[in-house]
Amino acid sequence: MRVKLDMVGIVVADMKKALDFYRLLGLEIPESANEDHHVEVAGDGVRLAFDTIEIAKSVYGGWEAASGHRxxxxxxxxxxxxxxxxxxxxxxxxxxxxxxxxxxxxxxxxxxxxxxxxxxxxxxx
The missing domain is CATH 3.10.180.10 (2,3-Dihydroxybiphenyl 1,2-Dioxygenase, domain 1)
Structure with a gap:
């Protein structure tokens, strides 16, 4: 069996604030995504995804703020x-x-x- 890293997800408190930061990093993210609850950005073989806390709660059955550098x-x-x-x-x-x-x-x-x-x-x- 072979696995391939396909996507890295980030839970965000404020989608627009998060996307604005990553736009400054050079990621091409349309302004229309600011109000979305799930956003994916294609990279060189790995997607970067952003999910609101509400989406994280619905997927994982709950959500706790992370602490420390993970x-x-x-x-x-x-x-x-x-x-x-x-x-x-x-x-x-x-x-x-x-x-x-x-x-x-x-x-x-x-x-x-x-x-x-x-x-x-x-x-x-």
């Missing part, structure tokens, strides 16, 4: 300048920077921001 979403940037610029753009739009761009010991340029729901989102080259 999973990392990491987005590759074209180069160091684009990473630095993206981090600056996100924080200028009021999103919380968790860790400013730095040169990591494993050889990558790295930065971490928080999405509107507090998920840590890594940017790297």
């Amino acid at each position: 999973i990392e979403l990491a987005f590759a940037c074209d180069d160091v300048d684009s990473l630095n610029e993206l981090y600056a753009t996100l924080t200028a739009h009021g999103y919380e920077g968790h860790k400013e761009p730095w040169d990591a010991v494993w050889g990558q340029r790295y930065a971490i921001v928080k999405d509107p729901d507090g998920n840590l989102i890594s940017l790297f080259v």
Whole structure:
């Protein structure tokens, strides 16, 4: 038996706020999706899905707010300048920077921001 990662889902408190953040990351999401309860964005082989808390409750039979860092979403940037610029753009739009761009010991340029729901989102080259 073979399995393939097809989709990563994120539960969001406010769909528009979440989608606005991911649009700044460069994901193409139509404005018309702002009022939807489930949104999927096709990527390079993996879909990213956004569900409201109400949808999560209906699927899972309940929902509890997560605590702590459970999973990392990491987005590759074209180069160091684009990473630095993206981090600056996100924080200028009021999103919380968790860790400013730095040169990591494993050889990558790295930065971490928080999405509107507090998920840590890594940017790297």
